[in-house]
Structures are given as structure tokens and as C-alpha cells.
Amino acid sequence: MTTRYFGAPIKRNEDKRLLTGQALFVDDVELPGMLHAAFLRSQNAHGRIKSIDVSTARARKGVVAVYTATDLGYYWQPGPLLVPPPPIAGIVFNQRTQVPLAKDKVRHVGEPIAIVIAESRYIAEDALADIMIDMEPLPAVVDLEKALAAGSATVHDDLRSNVAAHVRQTKGNYAQAAAKAHCIIKRRFLYDHGMSSPMETRGVVAQWDARAGQLTVWDTTQAPVFVRNGLAGMLSLSERQVRVIAPFVGGGFGPKIMMFYPEEVLLPWAAIKLNRPVKWIEDRLEHFFATTHERSQIHDAEIALSSDGRIVGVKDVFLHDTGAYDPYGLTVPINSQCTLLGPYVVPHYDSIFTAVFTNLPIVTPYRGAGRQHGVFVIERLLDFAARELGLDRAEIRRRNLIPPDAFPYNNEIIYQDFAPLSYDSGNYEPVLDKALALIGYKDFIASEQPKLRAQGRHVGVAIACYVEGTGIGPYEGAKVQVQANGKVSVATGIGTQGQGHFTVFAQIAADQVGVDVRNVDVVTGDTDQFYWGAGTFASRGAVVAGNAVNEASKVVRQKILKLAAEHFECAEDDLEIANGEVSIVGVPGQFIRLGELAMRANPMRGAVKPGTEPGLESTQYFGPPSGATANGVHAMIVEVDPDTLMLQVLKYVVVHDCGTVINPLILAGQIHGGVAQGIGNAFYEKLVFDDEGQLLNASLTDYLLPTSLDVPRMELAHTVTPSPLNPMGIKGAGEAGAIPVGPLFAQAIEDALGLAAQNVELCEIPLSPNRLWELVGKAHSKS
Amino acid sequence: MKPAPLKYMAATSLDHALRLKADYGGEASFLAGGQSLIPTMNFRLAQPAVLIDINQLSDLAGIARDGQTIHIGAMTRYRALERDPLLADALPLMTEALPHIAHPQIRNRGTLGGNLAHADPASEMPAIVVALGGRLRARSAAAERWIEARDFFVGPLTTALHDDEMLVEIELPAPVPRSGSCFMEVARRRGDFAMVGIALMLTLGKNGDCSSIRIALCGAGETPVDASDAASGLIGQPIDGEAIGDVAASVQQSIDPPGNMQASKEFQRHLAGVLVKRALRAAWERATHG
């Protein structure tokens, strides 16, 4: 091979279309005779629908149809449970999934009640105001602790309480071990995670071709194959009659994999019923209610330590807000529970959580998917432990790192992929050392910080570690094919939302098949191009689909070599493939182009040997036995204005190990974006609900996404510990940037403002100038 | 998020616009830059039946100086204000505040008059014209009148303009010698409405004592808050750390901030004090060293 693309900073194949405005997004689909949908959504967080009158809306000029739950007949069904609860002994799980349109009760603000379909979105919105609803308001369940108190209203009338799930997982015997510990540190932590807010909201276009009996759905989903299968089932169509296309998708970060959203169920149904294409594009206001969130957990956690700062055990009891329904099972709280253990040796662990139904929008994974919550708890506990024991913050972490000879390291409890939480590989101390060196930790504390403090500047440093379970199964597949024009096509079933799949999959295939990376055409997210697959989530695209592409490409390579060896009448070992040609090593001028071989593999005449498959093509699947565990350390220096409590990040360092790197340019982009979302989570983004369950800041004016002035320049470094779980040795990287930013901010701000001396501890995220001022002020008024 | 149905008319002259407004009255809104009005229409919080587009009225745009008075046409876009050397020279307070208004794309379209007539108490420019002690010219088809800036803002999104009137011109006095000004705000992100902002004008006597001080705050009340009276204890006094602290305390006591999504009442009050001190020091420095 002359060029090796794998591992190189290859520029992206998909860029040109995106840069020139030629990439197709769902809202770009224009079809003749297309209608437009708008949804009447509940204004109440909790209420009983007594009557709905849509007659005026139906009569409005330009309105084609208005449907409520009763119009759906037996098509009205609660959605499927995406992820069943893991096999954990004693688990309680109450499945209550969302419905297409609220029938008797509404359970959160924004829950759809009626769909209006009109000649334009403008008219459809006009008609929403025509619909009369008689709603009996019910007390809203908002506060997690009150939700569990006796006498609370219940979100689901058929349940006696608001408990959605109850799970306990243990390792060792915490109680016994803690009794002998040198000290125990116990705190309450609140971690609130906002919403993913991709720049493109969700959208669905559905077209029914009655003559062909063919339904085509363009959907901003991260999981087109499951949407196809589900729709076929609901609509009593053959899967072959349903084509779901996730074209270019403008960011997702988790919530776009949720299914079935009511709109995904209703648009195809309406398109068939009306025999006209129908488009629905979520507007930004709807997005705040109609797309899933992540939200708060309350942890009562304690850590038991030996006198030299070694973790004896951790106990954590937490509440998890699952929102009005729980279609995504327990992925988020299980991630919190598992990821809390971090890169540390925790011999004894006792973790109990209760997932709680509330009258708030549904909670499903958003980048990090609950991992942040767990990392915040353990990292903060270690900070407080270091203070208690008089240890340096970096040192207490170092002492507890899992040693490199302990891998695979089994944490015994069950992870979100139902497999035991086992870390496949890792070498944690060099990552910590590198981060400390890059941030200049020792020097900052010894000289820089005192110097700046003497000038009256409030600067602080922080360091936080994490692991991330990535690349989980079940599987993905890929079809790789050499075409007669010499180009290679790669098709997979996952969706893509900007991660560079068109490039990284091309790199993998190009290396195996020996073509220019620009001559590999990747298709993702079109169920007519690839039938099977799960989706893009859990930092798994590159790991799972990437390995499938690699496996299929390897088979194609063998087919190429076999056919070329027959052509040249030589041994396969004498051949090399490069630049789209197969040639005989050491014999210049003896070559055959791949396109020609592809034609020979699909002959027009003559006979082929028995057992021969046509074409230079292969479809292969890859499913890892369990997830690959990436890890990293973030470090930061921050300056805080003690009067306004505004802060500025002076330096930000990420050292990360995600195994073998496919494309460092794309990896850097993933980390940068993750950190930016982590910063949003730590200091800017908060969904503010009142006691009635109303979201008070449902606009991008009030829900603060970080801008180019709020995200600092980041310095990245990597170490490489390949994963033994897949042949390429890769681990996922999509979520890593976002995970440890909360504890990093809390620690750095405490350090900058010298809060320890004032007995102020930051045990909650998100923080804000206002909240910091309250916390500092509270401490002052106490003292 | 699409506007409700409306009737749109592009006025071809000021008289045309005023005639239309006289005809439609409260049903109609003028469409200037639209950078505040159209978002509220997209949320359907505003549903004007009639929009009178005044973007073609180029006579209403422009900046001119006449002795010690600066005249700014109501349709002057922020873009023009930002790039105007005359304004930077004559009214550094306004120039200092302009970059805090949203983002370049908004400032390319947004107009000073449209902003003032929208009367958002969190907005920067209302505080600026109040601090500068400006006055505003209102026209109707039948008449014309001047309104002092401090009387123009009546409540949140409410002005002293009558239904048939248009704000056509802003007149601002240039600062006298030995003056210094400062605009500052604390906003979560650049371009956001501030948690609190301050516009401060200070003039020193020959002996270096304060001879006049004007303060207006944005985000601190239902209108731009004129805190000049609260600061008036400084007049005739020398300026030092203690005097500055007194002014800050006095302003803090005088205001009753409403609280907003990013800052509680109490935090707003705290920030107002911080800003008074910082802006007063900066203005003092500027007045002293020109």
C-alpha cells in the first residue's frame, strides 16, 4: 500500500456539499402537492382533557385535515420500549411510553393533542388557535423528592406512585468496609443536564406512492432502520414498502435517536390517509418541549477512605428524573451508576437509584447520557477527600487509579449494554501526567497562582478524570462494493449527524481496497441502501460500523486478489493493490484497474466456477462482545471576577485515550464540540421550570448556548491504548469531551475564589454568576 | 413560529407613512429594522394587523452635528452609528454601548429609532439617551412635538408616543469639556440583554470636583432607570473611593430591579452597585485625562 489513510488527518469527503449549500437536509425536501403539519401542544403540564373541538379549525380555508387521538382508531398505541431494563436482580421497572396524541390526560407541557394539516405551515399555525380545548388542570409533579412523597399527584393514574424504576447494584460489601475506614465524606449533589439543542431541529417528511405501494420517509433520526421496521409494523406494510432516509442531519447528540416521537408516527399515517406528501419541521419553540431532554439527578453520596487517601468504598443513593414517560428504559441512570466508578479502584460500591416520573418532557440520552452525573459525584467527593486528608487534588486521584496490569478490569456491576462493566484496556497514569504537564499544574500552584493572587486576580486550576464506556453492541453492518468505474461504495445502516462518517469509513475502506479516499462513496442512513443496523449512539459509530466496514473491505480485498491472481496467473502474494490498480510486485507496467476487475467479476457471457459470487462485493457485520472503555483527563485554569462572578477560561487541556485513532482531525473536532457542550452544561444552560411544570426559558435568547466567546481555545493530547475488543483497536470518542466539564468548573471556581476557606462547596451543576453569588453570599451571612 | 396574517404596506414617504398610521391607528405598527418586532411576531406574541414598512424613508436616516447638538434620524441603522467618526468623537458614550447590542447581523438591520420606540427596558440605547439627556421628535400627520428622553419611556414596551405618531429624530447634546462617560454591562454572553447595564456621564468642575453626574441603568426596572437623582450627592464634592462607594450605595437603594432569567432582584442590585463604582471610576479617569 502506498498511502495509508487510517490514522491520517484526512479532510472530509462530505464537506463540499455542505459548504456550497448542496447537502440535503429534511426541510430541503420539496414535493409536489406537499402539505404542512403543525401540532396543538398542551399548555398544561398535567391535566385531564374533557373535550376537544376542532370544527372551526377544520373549516378554516387552507386546512386539509385535523386529527385528534380518537381519529386514530387502533393506530393509537403507546410507543415501543426502546431499551428494556438490564438483567439486574431485584429491579423494578414500570414501562410507560409516550402516545401519538394525548387522549385522556396530558402529562407534560408540549405533549401533542392534535395535528393540523394545511396547505402551508402558516395556515396550519393559524388553525391551532381555532381549536377549543376544555382542560381540567391537575397538580403538576415537578420536584423529584415531592414526587415520591405520600399524597403526591401521580403522573400515571394506574401506578400508585411516581416510581418509574428502582435499581440497586453492589460490588463487595460497602457497609462492612466503610465501618473500618479512616474517614467517610458524605455530600448531597445536584446535577442538572440540559438539552442537546442541535442547530437543526427535528423534522419528518412522509410521501405515499399509492401506485407503487411505497412509503418514503425523510426523518432527522439517528436510527433509520428501527424507524423503518417500526413503521412497517404499525402501518401493516412490508418492510420493503417502507424506505426511511436520514439525509444530512444537523446535529443530534442523542435525542434524535428517540423513537417513536409522535410526529414520526403521525406523518406517515397522515400521508397515506390523505395520499399527499406531508412535511413537519419542528420549530425552535416546539423543540424545547417536543424533543427529549436530559435533566436532573439528586445524589446522596459518600466515600470511605483510608488514611492515605485510598478509596475504600462508595455509596450513592440517587433520584433520577425520567420525565413523563420512560421509552428509553434506564440507559441514563445506569450510565450514571456505572460511570461514577471512573478510572479508580473502588473495592466496595453500593448504588441505589430511583427513577421518577414527573410532568416534564421526556428524558433520554444526550451526549454523555448520564455519565456526567456520576463523574461529577466521584470527582467532587475526591476533591473534598483531598481537602479533608491534606492531599493534593492530583495526588489523591493518582493513588486511586487502576494500575495498567489490572486490565481487563471487572467492576462487576451491569452496564447499559447488559454486559458486566469491564474495562477492556487502559493506562491511566500517563494520561494524568500529561494533563498535569500541559496545564503546568505544579508551576501554577507553586508560583503563578500566588503571583496573580498578589495582583488581586482570582485564578484557579482544576483537574478531572473520567472513563467512558463506548462502542457498545449489538452490531452494525456494512456493504462494500467495487464499482465498474473503479470507485468503491460503502453502505451502512447507521445515521450520521456530522461525525465525519463519510470520511472515516472511506479511510478504512480505501486502505483495504487500495483506492484514493475520495473515490469511496459512503451512504449512511438510507434503509434502501442497507437493510440492517441499530443506530448512532453511545459513541459507537466508528467502533461498530467502522469495524464492519473494515471486515467487509477485507473480504473485498481477498476477492480482488483472487480474481487478479487468476488474471495474471500468479500467486496472490505477488500482488499489490494501490491507487485503484492491482499490479505484480516488481514488474512495472503489469497492472489491472479495479474497475476492470469489477466488470470481470460480473461477466456478460461465459461461465463462472461453481460457488462464485458476482461482483467485488461483501457485506459483513460486526458486534463487539462488550463496550470499549475510553478515558481521559481534562484540566483548566480559570479566572473569576469576584464582584460579578463572571468567569474566563484562561487555559483548557484535554488528554484523551480512545485507542487507535482513525482520523486525528475529526477526533479533535469531536473533543472540541464535546467540551463546548460540557461548558454549556457547567455554566450556561439550564432548563428553568416553575412549580407548574412550565418551562420559563424556552428560547435561544434565554437558554444560553455557548458562543465563540464562551468556548476557549483547547489544547489536546492523546495517548493510545488499543482496545482488544475489535481488530482495529479503536474506542469511541463522541461523548468524551462533554463528560468531566462540570466537576472541572466547580473545582476551578472554588480554587479561584478560595471558597474552601469560606466553607463554600460547589455541589451542583449548572453554576452561573447568579448562583455563585447566592452560594458565596449565603456562606457570608452564616459566618 | 410563523407570523399571523397581516397587511403589509411599504410607505414611500414620511407623509405617506403618517397618513397610513393615522388611518389604521393602533392596529398598525411601523416596521423599522424589525429586529425586535419580527421575533415577537414569529412567536405570535405580537400580531399587528397592519405593518407600515418605513425602510424606504431614507430621509429619516443620518447623523449630523449642529454646534453642541447631535441629530440622529430615527431610521439610522446601528451599522451606520458604529462606523460614524463624528459620533465616536461627539458621543463616545453611545459608541461604547453599540457593540453590546446583539450581534453584527442585527446591527446591520436594526435602527436607533426602532429600538427606542420598542422601549425594551433591558435594551442599551434607551439608557443611553436618558443618560445623555436627549430629546425625541415625534411626528403625526397633523403635528410634531418633542419629548424629553426621560419622559418617553412609560413602561415595558410602552412609550409616550400616540397611536398616530412616529419617532422621527433623536437629538442629543454633546458633552461639555471636562466630561467623561462610560457604558458597561454585565451580560451572560456577548450580545445578550444585560443582567444590568449602566450609562454614566460625569462632568468635573475646574477644581476637579463633580459638577454634574447622570446615570441611567438598563435591565434594572420597567423603563430605563434614571438614577441621576440618587447620585446627585456627589455634585460639588471631590471624587474619591469613599464618595464613589456612597454613590453606589445610594443608587442601589434607589432602584427596584425586577429580576430576570439570569439574575435575581438581589443580584441585579448587587451588580448595579459594582457597575456604578466601575463606571464612575472609568468616567472620572476619562474626564480627568480627556
Next chain:
Amino acid sequence: MDSEKHDIVVTVNGMRYLRQAEARMLLSDFIRHELLLAGTHVGCEHGVCGACTILFDGHPVRACLMLAPQANGHEITTVEGLAPSPDQLHPLQQAMHDKHGLQCGYCTPGILMTMTAFLAEHPVPDEAQVREALSGNLCRCTGYQHIVDAVLEAAEKMRDVK
């Protein structure tokens, strides 16, 4: 209520169009769904995200904060009009590709329109100026760093050409 249509004659990327549109139609919708220039994206429809930024008479504005009839008689440039030819990208487009300044690409058209205008006015920008100019365009994927790098590189390349 009045839903009369207005004649709109508008020049977009050098091409003149005549269309009718309802008074209330947002300029962003008009460009995307009437002129079928779908490269201009819509992210928030309240003027915050910047995805819909176009050049209106040469200056970047939010297309979601204007009504279609307001474009009558004016000139607009959209992302489709940025590249000098089908085989050649604008230096900023090229730099965004070279520096990996885009991921999902949804915010990219707005960023290109904002920053090409910025570069025309600021041929020698520093990073702080670039970040400030970029702050009215939200990007959820990149963390901005590669975009900033791309703008700085494009500035350099554009100076070399001159």
C-alpha cells in the same frame, strides 16, 4: 384577514427572480421554499442562532427577521452564490474544509455569510476579533476552534492573493 400576495422582484446571487408571496412570509422561507435555495438554513426563527444569515444589499442580516416583501428591489447573496465557480471554492469555504471547520454543517452557511463579509472589512483580523464577529452564529458541533482557525487561515490566503 388579508392574505393578499405581493409581487417580489429580487436579485439573488446575480439572478433576477419574480415571485409572489404572502406579506407575512419570512424572507428565510421565501428564499428556501419559493426560490428553492435551500442552502440558507433555519435554526431558531427568532434571530439568535444565525443559521439563516444572508447578505442583504451586501451586509449580513438574519433572513428570519425580515418579511419577503421587504426584499422587493434588493440584492441578496446566499451560500449558493459564494463559490466563484463549480470547481473552485471561496477561500473561506476552502479553509473551512482544510481546517475541519464544520461537522453537521447546518450552521455553516450562516457562518460563511457572516465571516466573508467580516473578512472583506477586516483583512488582517486577530483571533479576538474573529471570535467576536463569530459570536452571533451558534454552532453546536465544533466548539468553534476549527472555525476560528479557518477564518484566520482564509484571511491570510486572501491577503496573499491580493
